[in-house]
Amino acid sequence: MLRLEKLTKTYPTGDMALQAVDLEIPAGQIVALIGPSGAGKSTLIRCINRLVEPSSGAAWLDDVNLTRLSQAALRRQRRRMGMIFQEYALVERLTVMENVLSGRLGYVGFWRSFTRRFPQKDVDEAYRLLDRVGLLDMADKRADELSGGQRQRVGICRALIQDPALLLVDEPTASLDPKTSRQIMRLIVELCAERGLAAIINIHDVALAQMFVNRVIGLQKGRVVFDGPPDALTAEVLTQIYGEEDWEATIRKPEDEDEAEAAPLPAGAGGA
Template identity: 70%
Template structure:
């Protein structure tokens, strides 16, 4: 269970980017975080694993208060929080396998990782995750040889290799085409279901979010302006989050979607 209480963030003495945010994510729940650019989505999830230090408030994962840990202690906790990035953020010049195994760094001593002496168990698991994301044949390719969708799958396998309790996902589909976007979202969703993982997914694409998440939180100007089920996301709510616009086409087209799932199956 992730618990966020009165989280606030400002950079130096600038304006508040996050103003008093509180919510809880029970185990196994997938939360979509939507909102306009600059609403604080990216800052929000980076406060959870302390890539950005929050200014005030408390963030608690199970029984550990992440927000009050010293920077040396936070490394231990980051191991349990997998992160997936917008532009994949793979180490381009390393192989696919090395990228997946880099998810284990938090568990290994420097010399072990320096000499690439990964424990056999880690290697077995890495192969299993590569198989799960459908890239088993690409293990020894360099990451920059892969297509966008494949790279994002490597990113997912890297996060899985951490054996995480929580996934933080930052705009996973922003650089992908619509079909690949759906496949990636479906993969993230099914992995979360299999492992009963909770996830927070920052996402621009509202219909895609509504299709694949259990709950949507709308951020606007650093505040939570909506928190509810995807089907409660009415035109009124969208206007509250994004401002005035014609929202009639935003609801996902169900027929199309069924066709896609059949294809994927």
Template identity: 80%
Template structure:
């Protein structure tokens, strides 16, 4: 479904953010991308949809090589890649409904986009998505009136209304409290399962990654140093990814989160 082949990003300073990363993501698989700050996680996600231009290598989305596309063709292909941002990237003065419908801007003509006059089927789908994430009653509220968790749910709806084949998720829980973080991760994984969506989730919280996904990719200095199931993240492997730390506490936190999840 998605294949990265020797994907490399070198900045003008000579620093290599990614070093020949090769990775296959099958249809419907949700992957957590972990690693220390500066490991290349956000760069990897942004190189896939070319918000950051790779230096070399290729990104294949099904049969399309994204790295060779001209701007117009790239804009069309980006419609197939929903993006969920750490800082939500909502337009504060617009309503929840208007922010969700902005995910359809790549599909409507210029004048419809300018006047925000969307087809009824798009409006109906926006209502359905807001209902699914528990925000139907807030459709007419401005985005600046929402909590962090509510804003992230709006961002999820905006990505899903694109009808994407792939979700790229950049630190979706970084600004959220622990309970809301679990709710958002659970929601993303549930929606991916319902739609058969593949997703790559850049996440800083190892325990959340272990709790919610079946495959974890560990990056260090722009290279993949772990690719496997969450229970393979032993203290030794986490030390290889992050450096020295008391990882027993992190591993115990997964069991504690399971207990909290059952009680919620």
């Protein structure tokens, strides 16, 4: 379980990116985090794994207070938190296989990591993951030869090979076309369901969030202003999160179920 207690981030300018955020996300639950730019979505994700240091409050992963850890202990705990980035964060000159295996760097010794000599079980798992996401035949291609959707799949594999308990996903579809965006969201949800992973997905596309998760958290100016199921995202709620606008075209309608039938949420994924 992930638990946030009064998590706050204040920047040196005095701007408060997060204001006393309280959240609980049980094992296996997939949550979409929505809100306008500057609402604190990326900051929240990065405060959990301390890529951004919170100013106060606590983030607990099971019984471990992540905000109190030394750097050495934090490195060990980061193995349990897979991160999927908006801009992929791949090493362009390395192969797909090398990029996936970089997710094991926290587990191998210095010389093995320096020479990229990984245990055979790690190599076997990397091949299995690449096969699962449909990239097995691209294992030896350089990352800079891939499309955006393919790069994001490599990023997903790199996060999963850590064998994490939690996925932190920052705008996984922001640079992708609508079809590829749905494929990537479907893949993340399916893989989380297969592994019993909890996930927080920072996403701008409200309709996409409604399509694939069962719990949505809305942030506004660093505060949680909505926490509930997708069908509770009424025009009034979206106005509270984003501001005044005609939201009728954004809210997913019952007649839009054709896509949901083509990509059903796996049993147990995202459930409260």
